Amino acid sequence: MKQKSIEDNIVLIGFMGTGKTTVAQRLSELYGFEVLEMDQVIEEGEHLSIPEIFATYGEEYFRDLETNLLVGLQRKNHMVISCGGGAALREKNVAEMKRNGKIILLTASPRTVWERLKDREDRPLLNGHKTIKDIEELMEARRSKYEAAADMTISTDKKTVLAVCEELMEKLKGLEEK
Numbered sequence: 548m549k550q551k552s553i554e555d556n557i558v559l560i561g562f563m564g565t566g567k568t569t570v571a572q573r574l575s576e577l578y579g580f581e582v583l584e585m586d587q588v589i590e591e592g593e594h595l596s597i598p599e600i601f602a603t604y605g606e607e608y609f610r611d612l613e614t615n616l617l618v619g620l621q622r623k624n625h626m627v628i629s630c631g632g633g634a635a636l637r638e639k640n641v642a643e644m645k646r647n648g649k650i651i652l653l654t655a656s657p658r659t660v661w662e663r664l665k666d667r668e669d670r671p672l673l674n675g676h677k678t679i680k681d682i683e684e685l686m687e688a689r690r691s692k693y694e695a696a697a698d699m700t701i702s703t704d705k706k707t708v709l710a711v712c713e714e715l716m717e718k719l720k721g722l723e724e725k
């Protein structure tokens with residue numbers, strides 16, 4: 548089921564574990580778009596994993612890499628850009644995202660995020676701070692920035708990837724028709 552193409556790129560933002568990577572993959576199949584996974588591009592550029600970048604150079608260095616990547620993006624169409632969970636926290640990044648497409652915020656409850664990430668070690672900000680309460684606090688601290696950046700929001704709790712994609716495509720069509 549390939550959908551009629553939309554004009555803009557799709558920029559997925561949201562907290563860790565809200566499904567940005569998985570949804571980006573599925574959307575790219577449905578629309579025939581290319582995926583740009585920010586974390587992966589940064590890892591390839593540095594020849595280090597995200598935890599290694601944090602451990603070696605610190606968070607600010609990683610945040611600057613995110614900004615450089617977004618600023619350096621060629622204006623291309625037909626991309627799904629899957630952003631790292633902290634990328635929408637800098638205003639400059641959000642301005643670049645807006646220049647590049649429609650910004651879709653994916654959300655999930657702290658419990659859902661915890662269930663999805665509890666056995667993973669690849670999110671340096673959560674290592675040692677991975678209780679549901681920790682996740683809730685960080686999510687709450689970020690909420691207003693995520694919401695201010697988003698053109699639309701989709702909850703992923705208890706939904707299949709396909710259901711999330713279909714909801715997203717429906718809402719995008721609505722936005723484009725306006």
Ligand code: S3P
Nearest residue numbers: 562563564586631632633670671
């Ligand atoms: C981060 C989210 C991660 C990754 C890094 C920092 C964050 O990406 O960029 O660990 O600050 O929320 P995902 O959202 O893909 O997990």
